[in-house]
Amino acid sequence: MAMNRILMRLGRVYLGLILVFLYVPIMVMAAMSFNASEFYQLPIVFTTDWYARLWNNSAILDAAWNSIWIASVTTIIATALGTAAAIAFFRYDFRGKAILQVLLFPPIAIPWLITGTAMLIFFFAIGIGRGSRAVLLGHVALALPYVIVVVTARLRTFDPQLEEAARSLGASSWEVTRFVTLPWIAPGVTAGALFAFAVSFDQFVVSYFLSKPGDVTLPVLIYSAIRKGFTPEINAVSTIIIVFSMAMMVVVARYAKFGER
Amino acid sequence: MGATLRQRDNFRAVLLISPAYLWLLVAVFLPLSAMLFFSFLSEGPFGDGARQLVLQNYLEFFEKGFYSKLLWRSLKLGAVVTALCLLIGFPCAYVLAKTIKGRWREALFLLVILPFWSNSLVRIFSWAIVLRGNGVIDATLNKLLPFEVSVNLMFTYSAVVIGLVHSYLPYVILTSYLTLQAIDDSLIDAARSLGAPRRTILLRIILPLSLPGLVAGGVLVFVPVVGSFMEPRILGGRAGTFFGTVIEDQFVAVFNWPLGAALSFTLLAVVLLILAVASPVLKRAQ
Numbered sequence: 001m002a003m004n005r006i007l008m009r010l011g012r013v014y015l016g017l018i019l020v021f022l023y024v025p026i027m028v029m030a031a032m033s034f035n036a037s038e039f040y041q042l043p044i045v046f047t048t049d050w051y052a053r054l055w056n057n058s059a060i061l062d063a064a065w066n067s068i069w070i071a072s073v074t075t076i077i078a079t080a081l082g083t084a085a086a087i088a089f090f091r092y093d094f095r096g097k098a099i100l101q102v103l104l105f106p107p108i109a110i111p112w113l114i115t116g117t118a119m120l121i122f123f124f125a126i127g128i129g130r131g132s133r134a135v136l137l138g139h140v141a142l143a144l145p146y147v148i149v150v151v152t153a154r155l156r157t158f159d160p161q162l163e164e165a166a167r168s169l170g171a172s173s174w175e176v177t178r179f180v181t182l183p184w185i186a187p188g189v190t191a192g193a194l195f196a197f198a199v200s201f202d203q204f205v206v207s208y209f210l211s212k213p214g215d216v217t218l219p220v221l222i223y224s225a226i227r228k229g230f231t232p233e234i235n236a237v238s239t240i241i242i243v244f245s246m247a248m249m250v251v252v253a254r255y256a257k258f259g260e261r
Numbered sequence: 262m263g264a265t266l267r268q269r270d271n272f273r274a275v276l277l278i279s280p281a282y283l284w285l286l287v288a289v290f291l292p293l294s295a296m297l298f299f300s301f302l303s304e305g306p307f308g309d310g311a312r313q314l315v316l317q318n319y320l321e322f323f324e325k326g327f328y329s330k331l332l333w334r335s336l337k338l339g340a341v342v343t344a345l346c347l348l349i350g351f352p353c354a355y356v357l358a359k360t361i362k363g364r365w366r367e368a369l370f371l372l373v374i375l376p377f378w379s380n381s382l383v384r385i386f387s388w389a390i391v392l393r394g395n396g397v398i399d400a401t402l403n404k405l406l407p408f409e410v411s412v413n414l415m416f417t418y419s420a421v422v423i424g425l426v427h428s429y430l431p432y433v434i435l436t437s438y439l440t441l442q443a444i445d446d447s448l449i450d451a452a453r454s455l456g457a458p459r460r461t462i463l464l465r466i467i468l469p470l471s472l473p474g475l476v477a478g479g480v481l482v483f484v485p486v487v488g489s490f491m492e493p494r495i496l497g498g499r500a501g502t503f504f505g506t507v508i509e510d511q512f513v514a515v516f517n518w519p520l521g522a523a524l525s526f527t528l529l530a531v532v533l534l535i536l537a538v539a540s541p542v543l544k545r546a547q
Contacts, residue, residue, distance in 0.1 A: 011352075011360050012356065014352060019369075021430075022373065022431075023376070025384065026379075026384065026387050028391050028397050029383075029386065032390055042400045077284075084277040084278070084281065085277060085281035091273075092271070103282075103285070106289065109532075111484060111485050111488030112485075113509070114293075114296075114526075114528060115292070117296065117512050118296040120512060125295055137284075137288045141284055141285055144284060148281065202380040204382045204491060208491075208513075209512060209513070223382060238383040241383055242380060246378070249375055252378075
C-alpha cells in the first residue's frame with residue numbers, strides 16, 4: 001500500500017513537470033513582452049510600452065484585421081455548408097455516402113505543406129492567384145471537415161423519430177429543420193463554428209503560401225518578423241494571440257465536452 | 262409514388278451536400294490533382310520556354326542523393342519526435358485517466374490539451390525566446406548552480422526536437438487518454454486480485470488495450486513532423502534543413518514549382534504509405 005502511495009505521488013509530480021514543460025515557454029514569452037529591454041535582458045523591467053506601440057504599427061494592425069475578417073467569413077461559410085452536409089448525411093441514405101465521408105479525411109490528414117503548395121499551384125493556374133480570396137478559399141476548405149465531424153457527432157445523440165413526428169404533424173421540411181433539428185444540434189454547431197474560427201485564425205502554413213506580400217494574416221507577419229530578428233513587439237502580439245485562442249478553446253471545450261463520454 | 266419520394270430525397274441530399282463538397286473539390290482535390298500534373302512539367306508558370314511533360318523532376322529526387330537524404334533525415338526526425346512524444350505522453354495520460362478523479366481530472370486534462378489548440382507558430386517562437394543563449398535557461402541555471410554555465414541550444418537539432426515535441430505532445434496525450442479511459446477498471450482490479458504483478462498488468466492488459474490510441478497518436482505526430490518546415494526554420498537555423506524546408510524553398514525562394522510539386526508528391530506518397538500501414542490497427546479501434 002505504501003508503494004502505491006509513492007507511485008501515486010510520483011505520477012502527480014510527473015504530471016506537474018509536463019505542465020511546466022507545456023506552459024513555461026509561453027509564460028516566458030509573455031513575460032518578455034512586458035520587459036523594457038529590447039534584447040530580452042534580465043532582470044525584467046516592467047513596461048507596457050510594447051503593447052502601446054502595437055497601436056501605432058499599421059502593418060501589425062492591418063494583418064490583425066485581415067486575420068479577424070478572414071476567420072469570421074470562414075466561420076460563417078464553413079459552418080453553414082458543413083452543417084447542411086452533416087444534416088444530409090444524417091437524414092438520407094444514398095449511394096456514395098461512405099465515400100463522401102471518407103473524403104473528409106484527406107484535408108485533415110495531409111500535411112498542410114502539401115495542401116498549401118497544391119492550392120498555390122492550382123489557384124495560380126485558374127487565375128485566382130495569391131491574396132485574401134485565395135486564403136479564404138483555402139481556410140474554408142480546411143475548416144469544413146472539422147465542422148462536419150463535430151456536427152455529425154452531435155447528431156448521433158438526436159432521435160430521428162423527432163423529425164418524423166414533426167413531419168407527421170404537418171411540418172414542412174424546412175420547418176422540421178428550423179424548429180426541431182437545429183435547436184437540438186445548436187451546441188454542436190456552435191462548437192463547429194468555434195473550431196472553424198480557430199482553424200482559420202491560427203492557420204499559418206496555408207496562409208503563408210497563399211497570401212500576397214503586404215497583404216498578410218497575423219501568423220504570416222509574425223513568421224517573417226521572426227526570421228528578420230525578433231523584438232518584444234512580436235512577443236506582445238503573440239501573447240495577445242495565445243491568450244485569445246486559449247480562451248476560445250476553453251469555451252469550445254464547454255460546448256464540445258472533450259474527454260467526457 | 263415511392264420512386265418519386267426517393268427522387269425527392271435524393272434531390273434534397275444533393276442540394277444540402279453539394280456546396281460543401283464543391284468547395285472541397287475546388288480547394289483541395291483539384292489542387293492535389295493539379296499538383297500531380299504539375300510535377301511532370303518541365304517548367305513552371307514563370308518560365309518562357311515550351312512546357313513538356315517529363316519525368317525529370319522525379320528523376321532528380323532519385324538521382325541526386327541530396328533530396329533522398331533529406332527525406333531520410335525528415336523521416337528520422339519524425340521517428341525521434343514520435344518516440345519521445347509516446348514515451349512522455351503515455352504515462353502522463355495514464356496518470357490522468359487512472360489515478361485522478363472527478364473535476365480535477367477534467368480540469369487537468371483541459372489544461373494539458375489546451376496548448377495544442379493555440380497557435381503553433383507562436384509556441385515555436387516562445388521556445389526561440391527560451392532557448393537563445395544568454396537567455397532564461399542560462400540565468401536560471403546560473404542561479405541554481407554554484408559554477409558558471411552557458412547553454413545555447415538555439416539553432417541546433419535538439420532545439421528542433423524540443424519544439425516539435427512541445428507542439429505535438431498533446432496529440433498523444435489526447436488519444437492515449439481516450440483509450441485508457443475506455444479500459445474497465447474492474448479488469449485491472451481482477452488481475453490484481455488474482456495476484457498479477459504490476460508489470461504483467463501493464464504489459465498484458467493496459468498496453469495491448471491502449472494500442473489503438475498509441476498508434477493513432479503516433480500517426481498524428483509522425484505525419485505532420487515529416488512535413489514540417491516552420492519549426493526547423495525558426496529553431497534550427499542552419500541545422501534545420503529538412504525535406505519540408507526544401508519544398509518551401511522551391512515555392513517561395515527558388516521558384517522551381519514543378520520540382521517542388523514532385524517533392525511534395527513524394528512526401529504525400531510516403532504519408533499515404535504510413536497511413537495505410539497504420540489503418541488496420543486504427544480500424545480495430547472503432
